[in-house]
Amino acid sequence: MSSTTEFLTLGIETSCDETSVAVLRGEHDVLINSVYSQVDLHAKYGGVVPEVASRNHVVKLPYLVQEAMQTRGLCLQELSLISATYGPGLVGPLLVGLTHGKGLAYGLGVPFIGVNHLEGHVFAHRITQPDVEPPFMALVVSGGHTSLIDVPRYGTYQLVGMTVDDAAGEALDKIGKMMGIGYPAGAEIDRLATLGDPKTVRFPRPMIGSPGFDFSFSGLKTSVVYHLRKNPRERQEDIAASVLASVVEVLTKKSIEAARRFHRKRLVVTGGVAANAHLRKALAEAGVERGVEVSFPKRSLCTDNAAMIAAVGAFRFLHLGESHPLSLKPDPSLGLGLGKSNE
Numbered sequence: 140m141s142s143t144t145e146f147l148t149l150g151i152e153t154s155c156d157e158t159s160v161a162v163l164r165g166e167h168d169v170l171i172n173s174v175y176s177q178v179d180l181h182a183k184y185g186g187v188v189p190e191v192a193s194r195n196h197v198v199k200l201p202y203l204v205q206e207a208m209q210t211r212g213l214c215l216q217e218l219s220l221i222s223a224t225y226g227p228g229l230v231g232p233l234l235v236g237l238t239h240g241k242g243l244a245y246g247l248g249v250p251f252i253g254v255n256h257l258e259g260h261v262f263a264h265r266i267t268q269p270d271v272e273p274p275f276m277a278l279v280v281s282g283g284h285t286s287l288i289d290v291p292r293y294g295t296y297q298l299v300g301m302t303v304d305d306a307a308g309e310a311l312d313k314i315g316k317m318m319g320i321g322y323p324a325g326a327e328i329d330r331l332a333t334l335g336d337p338k339t340v341r342f343p344r345p346m347i348g349s350p351g352f353d354f355s356f357s358g359l360k361t362s363v364v365y366h367l368r369k370n371p372r373e374r375q376e377d378i379a380a381s382v383l384a385s386v387v388e389v390l391t392k393k394s395i396e397a398a399r400r401f402h403r404k405r406l407v408v409t410g411g412v413a414a415n416a417h418l419r420k421a422l423a424e425a426g427v428e429r430g431v432e433v434s435f436p437k438r439s440l441c442t443d444n445a446a447m448i449a450a451v452g453a454f455r456f457l458h459l460g461e462s463h464p465l466s467l468k469p470d471p472s473l474g475l476g477l478g479k480s481n482e
């Protein structure tokens with residue numbers, strides 16, 4: 140095996156509507172991390188259409204691999220390991236990336252490893268802050284997930300809480316659709332909220348006082364529908380600010396509380412919604428108040444990308460001696476960790 144610094148991992152991510160390819164040298168050095176977002180293709184449908192996503196991954200993926208190699212002056216034969224997301228996500232899109240990755244590994248005669256997308260989000264932190272090791276509590280908050288995961292060490296996870304219905308980003312996207320904002324709506328709601336008054340409407344804070352660390356965001360969506368029906372002239376800025384006030388308060392309270400309950404001094408917040416300016420501010424303030432250090436990976440690594448997938452693959456291969464047979468199948472509902480416990 141080549142030394143760790145020459146060890147080159149190709150990462151492939153296609154679990155939803157981003158086609159991404161990365162090359163990682165060793166465990167932290169991202170040589171290239173290209174992301175092609177299909178967002179414009181899905182915007183007119185107001186959400187991701189799995190069949191359209193799969194077809195586009197098929198078209199873009201081989202091109203992105205070739206481009207990544209050329210940009211860094213590499214050839215495929217120099218790769219040491221191929222890693223691709225195998226779940227959770229949409230089965231068609233997962234199948235495209237997984238099959239392409241396995242084909243490359245077979246053709247090149249190098250090992251293959253399938254990666255859990257959620258573990259990938261946790262590893263965005265490892266790339267950004269290689270010196271800040273676990274233990275920590277992780278909040279993965281995106282369009283597909285809202286999960287609190289305790290990380291005593293890399294490779295060992297305990298699911299502490301998750302959404303029982305919509306993910307936070309999914310709820311923001313659906314609310315944005317009702318407000319007439321394009322898809323995805325999270326970033327625009329973030330911008331509008333800065334110009335609005337969060338006290339305009341007191342939307343519910345779902346499950347904020349319930350025991351445990353699960354979340355629920357679909358009731359909030361329903362409250363917004365009723366409010367908009369009764370108050371069609373409410374300023375968008377004020378609605379956005381009021382909606383975010385609810386989402387941010389719930390996420391902040393539960394995740395800081397989870398870190399404290401599990402005696403973790405650090406909270407790592409990642410996933411697309413971690414880009415939210417209001418959430419970042421509230422979590423940083425609550426962290427200072429409650430003695431929890433809050434870290435956010437680099438924004439480009441918070442959203443779906445293949446560098447985080449390559450980072451998991453390299454870690455698991457080099458430290459845990461893992462690889463997968465080429466019979467590995469996609470697992471759309473793959474979980475992370477050993478189930479829930481509130482202790």
Ligand code: KG4
Nearest residue numbers: 281282283308323325326411412415442443
């Ligand atoms: O991690 P990501 O790129 O893909 C998924 O795994 O879902 O996250 C996308 C989600 C979308 O729901 C989008 O509306 C939300 O992240 N998002 C934001 C912001 N930027 C993206 N939500 C709130 N504030 C933002 N600034």
Ligand code: ZN
Nearest residue numbers: 256281283443
């Ligand atoms: Zn994701």
